[in-house]
Amino acid sequence: MATFIYFMIYNLMLTSTKLAVLIWTDSTFSEWQFILTDVALAMGMVSFMVRCRPEAKLAPSAPSASLFGTQAVVSIFSALVIYWFTAGIALLLLQYGPGRAFYEFTSSIVSEIPLNEWTKKSDNYLIATLFLVSFTVLITSGFMLCYGHVHRQSVGKNWRICSFYAAGLAFTLALTWAKPGDFSCIFRINCDNDASTKMQVPLISRPVAGVIFSCGNVGGCFLGPQMVNCKSK
Structure with a gap:
């Protein structure tokens, strides 16, 4: 049930965000932002969530199994409201x-x-802000859905989800405060034209033995609206 609620939050949050920015500013997430959300969150997060174990003692009442019951609907829309409220404040600031x-x-x-190079439509502050907020809300939602009330053991006993959550928060903070460089330019956040054109990341910005884990849009000119004058380079 927890993973169902998580995927509903995941789908509604990311779909609404991508649709809004596409219509609003003709923007989209970058290549590695897509990969991070589709692999680390959709696969990694869920694989750790199912590691939560039930309590040894039966609870007085059975957990809800209704996919669209009150508990599920409130959990889903609470996360969405928190996300859009936080994102709205961030965008206003x-x-x-x-x-x-x-x-x-x-x-x-x-x-x-x-x-x-359509994934470089992420080269702007709007996408950077929304990605950081959505990533933080998604990993927090997955972590909180593991609480389980009286039906599952404490989330603290699931060291995998705790480690993943801590790593996710550390990643978000590192990306938020990172200076322009290879790490920040992979995700097109806190990146600039100079750092982007100088990227030399094996398997990502340049192939190794003919192998590269990128469609070729990492590195090169930073095509944000503040860098319109670099179009001719």
Whole structure:
């Protein structure tokens, strides 16, 4: 049941986010943002969630098995409300708060990004903000759904999910405060044109023995709206 609720949150959150930014600014997530959410969250997170074990003693009442019962619906929409509320505040701060000193709201259309580099439509502060917020809410939702009330053992006994959650938070903080470099430019967050063009990450920005785990859109020119003048390079 917990994994069902998690996947409902996952699908509704990411689908609504991607649709909104596509319509709003013709933007999308980057290649490795897609990979991280589709592999680390959709596969890794769930594989650790199912490691939660039941309590040795039966609870006074059976857990709900209704896919669209009150508990499931409230859990799903509570996470969505928290996400969009947090994302809304972050975007307001970006556009009207401290971010107005550097943020330039525009559509990726002005960058004239080639069709074969469509994942570089993520090269803007809007996508960076929404990715960090959505990733944090998703890993937190998965962790909290493992609480299990009186039906499962304490989530603290599931060292796998605890380690994954701690690693996810550490990753988010590292990406938030990272300076422009290979790590930040892989995810197109806190990246700039100079760092992006100098990327030399084996198997990601350059092949090793002819093998590369990328469709070729990592590195090269940073095609954010603030870098429109680099189109001719």
